[in-house]
Amino acid sequence: MTTHASTAPVIVWFRQDLRINDNPALNTAAESGAPVIPLFVWSPEEDGDWEPGGASRWWLHHSLSRLAADLDKLGSPLVVKRGYSLSILRDFAKETGAHAVYWNRRYEPSTIVRDKNIKGALVKDGIDARSFNGNLLFEPWQVLNGKNEPYKVFTAYHKSATNLVSPPAPAEAPKKLKAPAKKIQSVSISDLMLLPKINWAGGLKETWKPGELGARENLEEFLSGIVEDYKTERDRPSVVGTSRLSPHLHFGEISPRTVWHAVRETQKSSKGSESKSTYLKELVWREFAHHLLYHFPLTTSAPLRHEFEHFPWADDKEALKAWQKGKTGYPLVDAGMRELWHTGWMHNRVRMVVASFLVKDLLLPWQWGAEWFWDTLVDADLANNTLGWQWSAGCGADAAPYFRVFNPLLQSKKFDPDGKYIKLWVPELANLPKPWFHNPWEAPAEVLKESGITLGKTYPKPIVDHGFARERALHAFKSLKAVAAK
DNA sequence: TGAAATGTTGGGGCG
């Protein structure tokens, strides 16, 4: 095959690396001097229980369009296909005479199995099938403790990982790509039917710019000042105090190496060094999530701590619905759930609050929350989503102890003191004066009347009393310990 | 990356 290397094309199989910068698979292909065929295969069935949800599909549609435009400019258009990855890759390699297929790794359990299988089949066909690390700072198998086992505690993982390797500097995009000699059949991105049939994506469109350029812009804006106060401002949902890179990182529109090095670079020269370290640590949390998913693949649906299999979860679909719709009667919770529904994203501080509320106040299974987030988040990511929910439920690695129950009222007063966030997303409370927008159920009758609010009509009464719910949750947890002791 | 309950301390009012 090496004899054909300059004329036989290389297929670059795009997946969750929808960018042309710092893309090892693409760069290796371009540097080989051979014609490069960029390929995307839409095969959601292969994601098993975790087919991309509605918000993710919307994002993917737009991200693919941007990638296609960038690849056009580089000289070799994106080929889009629909079907089973294995048969498409084999047939397509045959059809084009490709001698190689390159891709960047993904780490979801079902993807790993699939990709291993594909690699084996392609190699059997005599094809140079190679995978690269384009999506992580540290490979999950690189970071192990003294006993050669995966870390289960973040601080230990963080220390070990950052001591072990310093992430390589990002590589630039290829200047141009050699196109294959023959024109190649492709379906159009619209044919993949990724966009919703009913147009509910208006809020997403207002909020986001999918694609590599949008990712760059968010990074630039973050670096131009926000990052310096990240440590404190990241906790205030009414403020743009975070990088808002999560969906871009999920789809690989920007590499974690790029973000890591950009932040490190400014850390040398300007202020906010502590805040920048805090941010870098968050990037390592993302790594930790992938590390855990790789080593504990069952945790997408089962608790890592087995005693939680016996947890007495409630089975209340009405309560779930109230939570999903942002009608729990707790303004901060409702604001978060409505922000999610409207924008496909939720501020991280509020994610912790709504997750705690679902799991501890409503006693509903964390898996229900994970599924809802999966469908509604534009940054839905199996590793991060799994870690987040297991952490909130107290059943995961390095999880918040179960008795750590967030008080939605205190969180609201602490992090949204002026109610800006609440009033943005729960406009029916807009006229309520301080402090009653935090806790309308405790507001004097005349205040409610003046603000045009009738509890139970214009805004719900709390669906559960937090004080009672907290005791109930602690009691449920105690029963679990009793079972575990037997 | 929690919150509530309980314990401790120390300043000030007051007899």
Add this chain to the structure above:
DNA sequence: ACGCCCCAACATTTC
């Protein structure tokens, strides 16, 4: 001047 009490502020423990 002194002891007592109250209570806010802070610290520690517990869930």
